[in-house]
Amino acid sequence: MVDEALVTRELAARGIVPDASQRAAIAALVGLAGVGGAGGKSGESGESGESGKHARPGTALAPQGVYCHGLPGRGKSLVVDTVFELAQCRKRRLHFHEFLREMNRRLVSEPRGDDRLGSVARQWLDGIDLLCFDEFHVHDIADAFLMGRFLDTAISLGTRIVLTSNDAPDGLLPDPEFHERFLPAIEQIKRFFTVIHFDGERDYRFGGEQAHAPRFFAPLDPSNSDALRQIFVRHEGSDTLQPVTLSAAGRPLAARAAGAALLWADFESLCVASRSHLDYLDLAERWHGLILDNLRTDWLAQSHTLQRLVWLVDIFYDRKRALFIASDAPIEAALSGLEGAHDLSRTLSRLAEMKSRAYRSTLSGVGKDVDAIPAHRPDET
Structure with a gap:
């Protein structure tokens, strides 16, 4: 009862x-x-x-x-x-x-x-x-x-x-x-x-302790590119570390690499290209985590692109999937103050939790736990 x-x-x-x-x-x-x-x-x-x-x-x-x-x-x-x-x-x-x-x-x-x-x-x-x-x-x-x-x-x-x-x-x-x-x-x-x-004043997702290993990376430099590669290899090994074209909701999607648990794809393919929440539902059902690479923050000024990012974060958060983001500038700072998408404040709140130690994704325990391995800490908001 x-x-x-x-x-x-x-x-x-x-x-x-x-x-x-x-x-x-x-x-x-x-x-x-x-x-x-x-x-x-x-x-x-x-x-x-x-x-x-x-x-x-x-x-x-x-x-x-x-x-x-x-x-x-x-x-x-x-x-x-x-x-x-x-x-x-x-x-x-x-x-x-x-x-x-x-x-x-x-x-x-x-x-x-x-x-x-x-x-x-x-x-x-x-x-x-x-x-x-x-x-x-x-x-x-x-x-x-x-x-x-x-x-x-x-x-x-x-x-x-x-x-x-x-x-x-x-x-x-x-x-x-x-x-x-x-x-x-x-x-x-x-x-x-x-x-x-x-109507409480506190947003419970902000102020949490940062995850031991970073999940958001900026800028787009060789050091952070290597950090993303390490994340992928730790979970998938190096055998699948090669470009691949796969399907998302029945449509082709070019990816940098795809393993059993982790997908690595560029922001341009996932959010600048014409896609819908159906694509992200499909991906979240098939992979435990996503490396979202090469995000150019000036693309976020386009309302359709921004809305797709909001959908992606919503769906991956709801399924408790891991999300790693590499961008040319800190992602949360770039999103703050933008307009053109529904529920953007919720996206910022969820991103704050997704980079914290409190967020436990379904990727944890698949291969090695990324949070247990020290990595290069990038500039973050």
Whole structure:
């Protein structure tokens, strides 16, 4: 049985003493996780905490959800994941990009009908009592249309849902040309979900102890090129240290080298070239780590290039993959103050954690642990 004391102890073991908003989220999430199967009674709803008794024809009281939003690094995912891991039910947690890929794949093969989206949503939700979307966002009208119908279907089925987001519900799909069309979905969230604002001042990802061996390298000089080569060889040996053309989401990708656990590719091939989050999902599923080499920071002024880097970092962070970046200038300094991409503040927060000792990627233990081996320490932010 999940209770608040157990969750608090789990967080304490990670050095976290919950603040007021985190405690409110723990209470709401524990209440949600403790609800019975689909169609069970709902508890509280909305920011006001008023009782949410919204009946639907032929069902019991409508299910409840929890929507956690706030600035990056305020502990949203940490609190949600802690409760999610303890919950004893049929459950699934995934990144929003992964969900969109799965839904679109199913839609391609779904027979034409009056409600293809609803039909695919019901199939996708079959067997899930508790669903968690990390980094929920809606930036374009196609995703908005899909997500609106999906949420309506999930609520009608009694699926319990947890969403984490940088955006408050009213901030979803901010484009004024389309925002009004997503208002019904926003009202669904505000009506059926406990909405909690993580408003703590501290970003938990900053200020951590640096990893023993560096993960971000600047400038692009022979010394740092050799450091990248050492990282690759330590994990893969020298046999695969040669250029190769492979496939990412069905399209060719030229790489400097590719081993069983670690991929080494240039930034130009991965983020300047026309690619999508589907490419990065594919790579993160096949490799435990990526060496992202030869990043010229002036390329980041292009909004499409910057957005691709944001997607890549999001996906590799969510999968706890290792990321090594070599750039002509310190990457975090180059990103600070830039505009042109959604959720850039989250990228900076995640990069801060990814270079720290606290970040343990799935690459650790594959071959030799890079953090255990001293290496040349470059200039960093």
